[in-house]
Amino acid sequence: MMAVEYGDLPFDEAISLFREKLSLPSESWDEIWQEAHDHAFIIAGAIEEDLLESLREAVDKAIADGMSLKEFQSQFIEIVKRAGWDYVGKPGWRSHVIYETNLRQSYNAGRYQQLQAVKETRPYWMYRHGNSETPRKLHLSWHQKVLPADDPWWQSHYPSNGWGCKCRVFALNERDMQRLGLSVGQAPDDGTYDWLDKKTGEVHEVPVGIDPGFDYAPGAIKPSERLAQIREEKRNGRS
Structure with missing residues (x-):
């Protein structure tokens, strides 16, 4: 999986749309469907509120500040260690999926709004x-x-x-x-x-x-x- 192009991501529409989401504890990625992902921030298996909010803050920084994957992975390790989260998959793979999917879909959602405007x-x-x-x-x-x-x-x-x-x-x-x-x-x-x-x-x-x-x-x-x-x-x- 190729990395997200960080320089394309930090723009107002993408940041705003991500920040409007509600945090939602979930057992798996498919507990919500299609456009519901526009309205809720979920991490499969993240049930505890403190864990979910810590992960959300890290993703927010990645979107707003252009944080690299390496930086995000470092924060991910610290967050899950502090929370004692027994997540599925290896840390490099799991943090990559969380980072890649959230940044790319936030970019795409913001891009949709820009395209509508013109x-x-x-x-x-x-x-x-x-x-x-x-x-x-x-x-x-x-x-x-x-x-x-x-x-x-x-x-x-x-x-x-x-x-x-x-x-x-x-x-x-x-x-x-x-x-x-x-x-x-x-x-x-x-x-x-x-x-x-x-x-x-x-x-x-x-x-x-x-x-x-x-x-x-x-x-x-x-x-x-x-x-x-x-x-x-x-x-x-x-x-």
């Missing part, structure tokens, strides 16, 4: 493969695919599209597409597959080429906006 002048989005060491064939096939920003395909295929996925989306206008020799295409239809949650028995239909739980657009709904929606739904339910 949609009037750059109404087209281009998928760009991220040059992973072990590229997914379908992600390569989506490279330089251009669709309208409001195409429904983005709601399930906006990166990241799996563990370690480094793909990104770029906003374009007509002049950009002429310069790059690109044109607006059709949304790919690669089919779906069923993924069974062995704990609950629930079967999820997932687009082919995307890891379970990653078929959503990070940042599409801010945590504060989702909270407002929930409050409105409750008010309507009582009326």
Whole structure:
């Protein structure tokens, strides 16, 4: 798994969206699903409040200050030693997954908000493969695919599209597409597959080429906006 590009990460939208999340104790990563990860900070197996908040503070510093993976791993070792946490996996691997996933999805969520802000002048989005060491064939096939920003395909295929996925989306206008020799295409239809949650028995239909739980657009709904929606739904339910 390649490292996150630290210099791309510390920007206001990414920091703000991460800080709006609620901390949620959990036994496993799939206790919440898809866009729920935009609204809750979880670390699989982290149940104790002090442990979860210490890990959250370390991730926050990584996002806001551009902390390197090596620095984060050092903090991770200190935090789990202090908490006596019996986590799954080796410390290097586990800290890498926590760091990589949280930084990349915070970046992607903030990037989504930025792309929305320029949609009037750059109404087209281009998928760009991220040059992973072990590229997914379908992600390569989506490279330089251009669709309208409001195409429904983005709601399930906006990166990241799996563990370690480094793909990104770029906003374009007509002049950009002429310069790059690109044109607006059709949304790919690669089919779906069923993924069974062995704990609950629930079967999820997932687009082919995307890891379970990653078929959503990070940042599409801010945590504060989702909270407002929930409050409105409750008010309507009582009326």
